[in-house]
Amino acid sequence: AQTVTQSQPEMSVQEAETVTLSCTYDTSENNYYLFWYKQPPSRQMILVIRQEAYKQQNATENRFSVNFQKAAKSFSLKISDSQLGDTAMYFCAFMKPIQGAQKLVFGQGTRLTINP
Amino acid sequence: DGGITQSPKYLFRKEGQNVTLSCEQNLNHDAMYWYRQDPGQGLRLIYYSQIVNDFQKGDIAEGYSVSREKKESFPLTVTSAQKNPTAFYLCASSPRQGGEQFFGPGTRLTVL
Numbered sequence: 001a002q003t004v005t006q007s008q009p010e011m012s013v014q015e016a017e018t019v020t021l022s023c024t025y026d027t028s029e030n031n032y033y034l035f036w037y038k039q040p041p042s043r044q045m046i047l048v049i050r051q052e053a054y055k056q057q058n059a060t061e062n063r064f065s066v067n068f069q070k071a072a073k074s075f076s077l078k079i080s081d082s083q084l085g086d087t088a089m090y091f092c093a094f095m096k097p098i099q100g101a102q103k104l105v106f107g108q109g110t111r112l113t114i115n116p
Numbered sequence: 117d118g119g120i121t122q123s124p125k126y127l128f129r130k131e132g133q134n135v136t137l138s139c140e141q142n143l144n145h146d147a148m149y150w151y152r153q154d155p156g157q158g159l160r161l162i163y164y165s166q167i168v169n170d171f172q173k174g175d176i177a178e179g180y181s182v183s184r185e186k187k188e189s190f191p192l193t194v195t196s197a198q199k200n201p202t203a204f205y206l207c208a209s210s211p212r213q214g215g216e217q218f219f220g221p222g223t224r225l226t227v228l
Contacts, residue, residue, distance in 0.1 A: 043221070044222070093158075
């Protein structure tokens with residue numbers, strides 16, 4: 001069974017700083033997807049970024065980028081120029097595509113606070 | 117606007133009662149999912165459905181039941197057999213061909 005581990009329960013940085021959230025996973029699969037989801041105080045789950053395992057290039061979405069190390073089974077999220085609106089719970093998730101549906105396995109989350 | 121709606125936002129239940137949480141999507145997605153979120157934990161999969169009239173158990177299905185009579189709707193019933201039902205429940209959907217899951221706003225269930 002796949003597992004996802006986020007080793008940082010809480011993090012706090014000053015506005016405009018760069019912060020990196022860690023995630024490791026365990027799987028014997030070769031083809032899979034990895035995601036970072038954000039859950040602000042409203043509790044709405046919002047997709048931040050995705051990475052396909054077959055792609056060597058790290059995904060980037062504006063201020064958000066990942067460092068995907070397939071051999072090490074590591075998938076960290078870097079937030080540059082952090083903003084107050086980035087304050088949220090961040091969940092790393094593993095997905096193995098199966099016909100017709102996808103099963104997501106989530107880590108326990110990292111609570112990120114951006115201080116003014 | 118396309119999206120996923122869940123109702124009610126807050127739900128209170130007495131012990132021994134069954135309650136049903138609503139989830140509706142107009143994204144034309146084939147697959148739908150129910151997750152449970154407890155404090156300090158990530159989301160855990162309860163049930164999922166790939167297509168109308170078909171659904172499979174997830175990792176924590178005991179004490180829950182679902183139906184999928186319409187593509188747009190995937191209601192979740194929390195039965196009296198669920199010993200610790202107080203939690204935040206999230207519904208999601210995804211296209212059949214793959215891609216990320218889109219989430220609804222959630223329902224907070226409290227057992228009194």
